[in-house]
Amino acid sequence: MKSIIKFWENLFSHKEQRAALIPHNTVAGRSLVIVIAIMSFLASLTMGAVFLISEAAGNWSSSVSSELTVQIRPVMGKDIDRDVQVVANLLTNYQGLTDVRIISKKESERLLEPWLGTGLSLNDLPIPRLVLAKFSKQTKPNLAALKKNLEEKIPQASLDDHAHWIGRLVAMARTVVVGAIIILVLVLTAMVLAVSFVTNGTMSSNSEVINVLHFVGAKNAFIAKEFQSHFLGLGLRGGLMGGAFAAIAFLSSSQIFPLLSDGASGDQVNALFGSTSLSLSGYISIGMVSVLAALLTALASRLILMRHLKSLW
Amino acid sequence: MAAFRSQGLAEPISGVNLVRFENVGVRYGSGNEILRDISFTIEPNSFQFLTGPSGAGKTTLLRLVLLSLKPTRGLISLFGSNVAELKKNELTELRRRIGVVFQDFRLLDHLTTYENVALPLRVQGKDESSYRAEVQELLQWVGLGHRIHVLPPTLSGGEKQRAAIARALIVRPELLLADEPTGNVDPSLARRLLRLFVELQKSGTSVLIATHDLSLMDQFDYARRMVLSDGRLIVYD
Numbered sequence A: 001m002k003s004i005i006k007f008w009e010n011l012f013s014h015k016e017q018r019a020a021l022i023p024h025n026t027v028a029g030r031s032l033v034i035v036i037a038i039m040s041f042l043a044s045l046t047m048g049a050v051f052l053i054s055e056a057a058g059n060w061s062s063s064v065s066s067e068l069t070v071q072i073r074p075v076m077g078k079d080i081d082r083d084v085q086v087v088a089n090l091l092t093n094y095q096g097l098t099d100v101r102i103i104s105k106k107e108s109e110r111l112l113e114p115w116l117g118t119g120l121s122l123n124d125l126p127i128p129r130l131v132l133a134k135f136s137k138q139t140k141p142n143l144a145a146l147k148k149n150l151e152e153k154i155p156q157a158s159l160d161d162h163a164h165w166i167g168r169l170v171a172m173a174r175t176v177v178v179g180a181i182i183i184l185v186l187v188l189t190a191m192v193l194a195v196s197f198v199t200n201g202t203m204s205s206n207s208e209v210i211n212v213l214h215f216v217g218a219k220n221a222f223i224a225k226e227f228q229s230h231f232l233g234l235g236l237r238g239g240l241m242g243g244a245f246a247a248i249a250f251l252s253s254s255q256i257f258p259l260l261s262d263g264a265s266g267d268q269v270n271a272l273f274g275s276t277s278l279s280l281s282g283y284i285s286i287g288m289v290s291v292l293a294a295l296l297t298a299l300a301s302r303l304i305l306m307r308h309l310k311s312l313w
Numbered sequence B: 001m002a003a004f005r006s007q008g009l010a011e012p013i014s015g016v017n018l019v020r021f022e023n024v025g026v027r028y029g030s031g032n033e034i035l036r037d038i039s040f041t042i043e044p045n046s047f048q049f050l051t052g053p054s055g056a057g058k059t060t061l062l063r064l065v066l067l068s069l070k071p072t073r074g075l076i077s078l079f080g081s082n083v084a085e086l087k088k089n090e091l092t093e094l095r096r097r098i099g100v101v102f103q104d105f106r107l108l109d110h111l112t113t114y115e116n117v118a119l120p121l122r123v124q125g126k127d128e129s130s131y132r133a134e135v136q137e138l139l140q141w142v143g144l145g146h147r148i149h150v151l152p153p154t155l156s157g158g159e160k161q162r163a164a165i166a167r168a169l170i171v172r173p174e175l176l177l178a179d180e181p182t183g184n185v186d187p188s189l190a191r192r193l194l195r196l197f198v199e200l201q202k203s204g205t206s207v208l209i210a211t212h213d214l215s216l217m218d219q220f221d222y223a224r225r226m227v228l229s230d231g232r233l234i235v236y237d
Helices: A002-012 A027-065 A080-092 A105-116 A143-153 A163-205 A207-215 A220-260 A263-273 A280-311 B002-006 B058-065 B088-095 B113-122 B128-141 B157-169 B187-202 B214-218
Strands: A067-072 A097-102 A129-135 A157-160 B019-027 B033-042 B047-051 B073-078 B098-101 B175-179 B206-210 B224-229 B232-236
Touching (some): A027 A220, A080 A097, A143 A157, A163 A280, A220 A280, B128 B157
Parallel strands (some): B047 B206, B098 B175
Antiparallel strands (some): B019 B033, B019 B073
């Protein structure tokens, strides 16, 4: 535990009693930290985006699949308000359904606003009315029987359990998530390659240090330990910087996005993209990307070092 | 200085050659052999010069002794062990018994003079308190007592040379290898450094100095001479 605390203290300050065997604050070292920070920032952004998309897709499916809609078409000579009330009563008393809600005329106007414009009077148009109901968590409703019952009482009413939409939404959500994961894999691969190449360059600039340590009698394990902890420190610094910037970007977007998406169009954007705030697991995954970048740097340095030491006899 | 010397630099080994080469050859890639059929021994508590024209292979021969280069053929034995049969860690243990002064010093520029000299002890995992006084005393001995906390780039050529020598001596080596140790210093300092090596030899350390400075060797005509020419070695005892 003490060694972990000491390592952490030394990570951001170089106030060591003994000078580090590997030079700090070199141009190559700083370049490595910057490259790791940039790559882990990009990887963290992608990782966060995957979480947002995945969560949004999950929300679409779960919210739509947890309710049904009954549409009542207007028929000449029939009182549509009375039909709506009959349907609402039927749904309220039906087993397996809760939270029955009639979409009022005003709400219907608002829903049609983006397509038909404002100041619309529904009385002039044969606009169907909607009644919503949610599925009970305890019992499942018999939708076939409900459909038959509705057809008998209000023939112009049609029931939609959104099964068709759910299927398409789930397929689309899966496609989007798979696409995002492919992009994440590509970004992580780019990060692995970039970090390996830059680590290789930084190690080359330290080859004289390796040679001197070798010739003054340092064991390979000693040299490997020194370099691994040095490069782990560089990797952690870069990784945490990139991860912190990505986390700040997601926090900022969750605050700014609601301000920019106000009004009717904002509702649609919210319905489509869901929440823009990242969940805790999203932030944890960003932290893991940072740690991955650090471990990758340490591993790359060890492999390069061992290859160099092997050539030295 | 007195305390450092009184502890003795190395315990001479009796009956075992420190170094034994038998028909050693070295070739880089598919080219001609640059060293051919090299055979010699270095006895405990001995002093020898390795000389020859530039490019004759003096540095290559020193690298073979230091175990930084593998021969393409032949047998190399250090401190009684055939190095071809040793594991990496055992080779490191042998390397710790050898002090080396490189032609280009090879001091680490980000470490102070003190830290450079203490490096061989530090890599052995020794606690700094156990060697601090000894390193400071040795630096005084080589005339760098006032340059302990400066970085190598600010040292003169002669000071770097002495720091490199101090680093080689701090482990009390049984064998000291020096590659052109007087190449970067004026004749007066060169003689003083040579006298230092002679003192070391008297204290029990075997010394092998690679140089092409004939006048310097003439001042120490009792020393053994190993002459490299056309890839072959001739030893004048």
